Amino acid sequence: MENIQTSHTTAAPTSAGPLVGVKVLELGQLIAGPFAGKTLADFGAEIIKVESPEAGDPLRKWRLLKEGTSIWWQVQSRNKRSLALDLRSQEGQDIVRRLASEADVLIENFRPGAMEGWGLDPEDLLKANPGLIVLRVSGYGQTGPYKNRPGFGVVAEAMGGLRHLTGEPGRVPVRVGVSIGDTLAALHGVIGILLALHHKKNTGEGQIIDVALYEAVFNCMESLLPEYSAFNAIRGAAGSALPGIAPTNAYLCRDGGYALIAGNGDSIFRRLMIMIGRPDLAQDPSLANNDGRVARVQELDEVIGAWTIQRTVDEVLQALEDVSVPSGRIYTIEDIAKDPHYLARGMLESIELNDGSKVLVPGIVPKLSKTPGQRHRLAPSLGQDSETILKEVGLTDHQIQQLIERGVVKGTS
Numbered sequence: 186m187e188n189i190q191t192s193h194t195t196a197a198p199t200s201a202g203p204l205v206g207v208k209v210l211e212l213g214q215l216i217a218g219p220f221a222g223k224t225l226a227d228f229g230a231e232i233i234k235v236e237s238p239e240a241g242d243p244l245r246k247w248r249l250l251k252e253g254t255s256i257w258w259q260v261q262s263r264n265k266r267s268l269a270l271d272l273r274s275q276e277g278q279d280i281v282r283r284l285a286s287e288a289d290v291l292i293e294n295f296r297p298g299a300m301e302g303w304g305l306d307p308e309d310l311l312k313a314n315p316g317l318i319v320l321r322v323s324g325y326g327q328t329g330p331y332k333n334r335p336g337f338g339v340v341a342e343a344m345g346g347l348r349h350l351t352g353e354p355g356r357v358p359v360r361v362g363v364s365i366g367d368t369l370a371a372l373h374g375v376i377g378i379l380l381a382l383h384h385k386k387n388t389g390e391g392q393i394i395d396v397a398l399y400e401a402v403f404n405c406m407e408s409l410l411p412e413y414s415a416f417n418a419i420r421g422a423a424g425s426a427l428p429g430i431a432p433t434n435a436y437l438c439r440d441g442g443y444a445l446i447a448g449n450g451d452s453i454f455r456r457l458m459i460m461i462g463r464p465d466l467a468q469d470p471s472l473a474n475n476d477g478r479v480a481r482v483q484e485l486d487e488v489i490g491a492w493t494i495q496r497t498v499d500e501v502l503q504a505l506e507d508v509s510v511p512s513g514r515i516y517t518i519e520d521i522a523k524d525p526h527y528l529a530r531g532m533l534e535s536i537e538l539n540d541g542s543k544v545l546v547p548g549i550v551p552k553l554s555k556t557p558g559q560r561h562r563l564a565p566s567l568g569q570d571s572e573t574i575l576k577e578v579g580l581t582d583h584q585i586q587q588l589i590e591r592g593v594v595k596g597t598s
Contacts (some may be wrong), residue, residue: 201557202229209290218294220371226264238269238595262564265406269595271567294322317391318381320588326397338366345402370401431482447511461492503565568595
């Protein structure tokens with residue numbers, strides 16, 4: 186870590202952000218709901234994160250811990266305020282209703298029926314605050330025969346069609362190494378919130394957004410369904426290739442590494458073939474278009490592989506860059522942390538934790554020219570903002586202290 190260059194941002198935002206003034210109440214936990222909240226917070230929204238007073242969001246204890254708290258927490262909960270509140274108590278539910286009456290957006294990713302069981306039915310919250318936008322993220326959605334099933338991202342990835350496509354043919358389908366189903370659902374939820382905010386700006390009306398994890402995955406499955414419908418074709422795992430598009434693959438190089446080469450554009454393919462010394466293939470009319478190349482994909486992969494195996498990854502990539510053929514290496518996180526392009530784009534951000542140590546976290550995307558996202562606050566400790574938030578909604582010091590003593594609220598005092 187000592188030798189890694191980092192890009193720095195100021196602790197205070199240089200712009201207010203496009204979502205400044207948008208008040209968000211985040212009731213979710215773990216990944217999907219909180220990732221949606223994190224994305225909004227990056228661009229100026231005020232996020233009040235409600236957590237259990239006993240242990241808080243379980244993500245605080247996921248993956249690798251530093252000083253007892255997940256280092257992931259600094260990514261997922263930056264720019265948020267923490268209110269440690271027992272949603273199972275009547276007092277806690279009353280406080281949520283009070284917060285929701287003043288909020289623009291409420292995010293929740295509990296199993297369908299949980300909110301209703303706590304007396305927090307979104308329809309009732311909308312009656313009290315007609316402009317409220319409620320994002321509901323769940324495994325299977327709020328309707329349908331599967332709605333009451335517990336749903337995690339890994340299950341949604343399988344049901345959405347992704348898991349069947351990953352790995353090598355004939356072997357156990359592998360999972361993507363991150364919680365991609367949750368993240369895709371979160372991003373679809375953010376899209377829904379932004380659309381709903383636009384509608385609210387024009388009409389004053391709020392609404393409920395229903396995002397199912399499996400549907401978010403399925404929405405990214407490109408041509409799977411129409412190909413099945415039209416041709417009864419069931420696409421399967423294809424390793425490092427992309428069926429129906431050629432040539433594009435990972436090719437073994439002399440030093441044991443792999444070069445990713447995407448030579449599937451018509452003019453790109455011709456440049457690639459000329460560069461590797463096969464002008465005959467570049468000029469072959471049967472290979473002028475993708476469908477012809479797909480019919481001979483094995484031959485093309487062998488030709489390209491025979492060229493790459495004689496060279497190192499660096500040599501291959503330099504040669505391909507010289508003729509504008511899309512290519513790249515397979516990055517580890519160490520590669521990312523040392524990459525000058527990541528640095529130049531502000532994607533390696535060094536933050537100082539409360540104990541004085543420094544850690545790298547991902548920068549903010551997307552990049553906006555006028556109102557860029559900013560990190561202006563570390564992720565909160567559990568209940569760090571409880572007293573402040575409760576005072577903002579009208580509770581007295583005495584009332585807050587009583588709630589803390591009864592375990593309904595966890596604060597810092």
